[in-house]
Amino acid sequence: MQHPDVCIAGAGIIGLSLALELHHRGYRVTVFDQGEPLSESSSAAAGMLAAHDPDNPPQLLPLATLSLSLYPDFLNRVRTLSGRHVPFQTHTTLQSVPLHTATASSELTTKDLTHLLPALTPREHRFILLDEHSLDPRQLASALLAAVHATTIDLRPHTPVLSTRSIGNTVEITTPSGTMHAAQFINCAGAWAAASSHLLNIPVTPKKGQMFSVVLPPSLPMHFVVRTPDVYIVPRTAGPAAGHAIIGATVEDIGFDKIVHPSDIDRLRSLAITLLPVIAEAHQLEAWSGLRPATPDGLPVLGAVPGQPNHFIATGHYRNGILLAPATANVMAQLIVGEASSTDLSPFSPNRFFAELPSP
Structure with missing residues (x-):
């Protein structure tokens, strides 16, 4: 396919979710990736759909809420195409909050916590209970990739985008395999994202996160997430990883380094043990790292690229790529086809970074 309607650079959770949405709308789509699809942060994540995480910027909430509402249809579409069911692993999160923000109606007492999870030792933490789902990103990645393969989407791994330029009403995309033209x-x-489009002004940088998985001991039947500002524990309750838990994660600003350091994993384990002492008995399975795409204000970049006709960008989802994938696919498809957006995109406009760029 040399003349698709839309070409996407990046076959992570955002790129492939958008590709499926555009395909569903009848568009011919080609997706390039410099490596293997869904092999970076999309499968490294813990999988919390943390729309109400108090660490999120408040401007993110409408987009996050939209994404939660779209998730059932998104998973149903993936299941219809792939034949693979991606279940929610948990439905509740114990969220640590600063003492001054906890109210009498929301704060859980020590008695409440003991009832929920006898092994929990809250110490200085105050907790609220959130209605929040989580899923296994590796299950989602496998099903999403199978869904894409079941369509006519042209997926090209190990094919980086070297350059793009607007020519009339089309975009010329150059890769090591040659040149193609797309409408958008x-x-x-x-x-x-910055390197892929040579947009040196876009301040999207990698934020490294290290994490590890354990086998939970039989004495700890865990069915909800525990999250503090320093550490989270995310159990797997269904599928091949049932009985395991993900513990993470560091936040490091050290470029594209993905080396896993045992000392950092040990520190995360110690933090988890302060909450759940029985974690000391848990057998470690594996440790890994991922690179989150971060912006200075913690918000995604969604919209048209100023000064580059028919160029759009959707990146900078930081720790919420899994959560925001359905909404990002929805609103970006609306932009592409010229529909009104389901939510206000002004907080995410590329103009906040590109306002000073001259027109070509």
Whole structure:
């Protein structure tokens, strides 16, 4: 397919979710990725759909709420195409909050916590209970990739986008395999978004996160997430990883380094043990790291790229790529086809970074 309607750079959760949405709307889509699809932060994440995490910027809430409302249809579409069911692993989160923000109606007492999870030792933490789902990103990645393969989407791994330029009403996309033209181009390259489009002004940088998985001991039947500002524990309750838990994660500003350091994993384990002492008995399975695409204000970059006709960008989702994938696919598809957006996109406009760029 040499003349698709839309070309997407980046085959992570954002790029492939958008590709499915555009395909559903009848568009011919080609997706390029410099490596293997869904092999970076999309499968490294813990999978919390943390729309109400108090660490999120408040401007993110409408988009996050929209995404939660779209998630059932998104998972149903993936299941219809792939034949694979992606279940929610948990439905509740114990969220640590600062003492001054906890109210009499929301704060859980020590008695409440003991009832929920006898092994929990809250110490200085105050907790509220959130209605919040989580899923296994590796299950989602496998099903999403199978869904894409079941369509006519042209997925090209190990094919980086070297350059793009607007020519009339089309975009010329150059890769090591040659050149193609598309009506529109969308940069969904995550932490590599700036390099992928040579947009040196876009301040999307990688924020490294290390984490590890354990086998929970039989004495700890855990069915909800525990999250503090320093550490989270995310159990797996269904599928091949049932009985395991993900513990994370560091936040490091050290470029594209993905080395896992045992000392950092040990520190995360110690933090988890202060909450759940029985974690000391848990057998470690594996440790890994991912690179989150971060912006200075913690908000995604969604919209048309100023000064580059028919160029769009959707990146900078930081710690919420899994959560925001359905909404990002929805609103970016609306932009592409010229529909009104389901939510206000002004907080995410690329103009906040590109306002000073001259027109070509």
